[in-house]
Amino acid sequence: MxxxxxxxxxxxxxxxxxxxxxxxxxxxxxxxxxxxxxxxxxxxxxxxxxxxxxxxxxxxxxxxxxxxxxxxxxxxxxxxxxxxxxxxxxxxxxxxxxxxxxSQKLKLDSQADFSNLTFDFLESLALLEPYGTKNPPPVLYTEVKQAWLPKVVGGSHLKLYLQQGERILEGIAFGMAQRKDELREKNVRLIIAYTPQINTFQNKSSIQLLIKDFKKS
The missing domain is CATH 3.10.310.30 (Diaminopimelate Epimerase; Chain A, domain 1)
Structure with a gap:
């Protein structure tokens, strides 16, 4: 329909x-x-x-x-x-x-390495705002491995721990808790599609990945 x-x-x-x-x-x-x-x-x-x-x-x-x-x-x-x-x-x-x-489509804007994801880079991305239907946020993709097993948070979301080289970043996949079984292997290699963002909690800022999709590489 x-x-x-x-x-x-x-x-x-x-x-x-x-x-x-x-x-x-x-x-x-x-x-x-x-x-x-x-x-x-x-x-x-x-x-x-x-x-x-x-x-x-x-x-x-x-x-x-x-x-x-x-x-x-x-x-x-x-x-x-x-x-x-x-x-x-x-x-x-x-x-x-x-x-x-x-059919579900995910437009990928560019490949990125974790080394590219600095606070300066994300502040530059913010110049593209405000986002909306005609100006969606950028979606990057990166090949990574899973550093630790994921956790279900908030009942329906998935927190991922993703590593490239020596750097580990957290990713949050909203509404994807049902996909936890796809990530039962600690060092599984993945291609992730995501929008990077600055997450501030208790006056501390970190770079977090808003996961749009992932698949095994």
Missing amino acids: PAIYLSFNSQKELLFILTSKLSKRFNRPCLVVAVENGVGKGSLRTIQEFPLISPLKKLAHLLINFGGHDFAAGLTIKEENITSFKENFLNESKKKLKADDL
């Missing part, structure tokens, strides 16, 4: 969070609608290959109103129009999107 659609009757404050997480997780357009007193409030998020404004304008006759931009929008709709809007929205996404558009 090229688009995700959910409808529920409360928790309107969760709309933005749900659509954002679902669209990123499944790499496809997402619409979530909360209905109250016969009126639905909807939140939409999408991928680069399916801008929202054009289909929303095409389906405006089914809406009370809508607003936003090509990659994030909101709408108000009468409850009796939700089914028709959903079907038409799904049809628009099916016509526009190809199977390849929905």
Whole structure:
């Protein structure tokens, strides 16, 4: 299915969070609608290959109103129009999107060595901010070995201890605790994709890797 659609009757404050997480997780357009007193409030998020404004304008006759931009929008709709809007929205996404558009993609910007990852380098990267849909943070890749076995933190995240040469850096892989079994060997060699960042805790700063993906090399 090229688009995700959910409808529920409360928790309107969760709309933005749900659509954002679902669209990123499944790499496809997402619409979530909360209905109250016969009126639905909807939140939409999408991928680069399916801008929202054009289909929303095409389906405006089914809406009370809508607003936003090509990659994030909101709408108000009468409850009796939700089914028709959903079907038409799904049809628009099916016509526009190809199977390849929905496959998870990770754009790698450059290879890097741990020796490149200095505080000066990361401060230079910060000049690229603010990050957003049209200006995503840089993703680097490096071949490393696992210095110690990973730990599950926060219930669903994975902390990795990664070594290249004499240098060891910590990586945090959000939502990847289920992949712990892939890393049962201490010295397993990996190719990691990540965004480096400065992590400050108790007035001490260190370089941490925000892991986007990894595979055995």
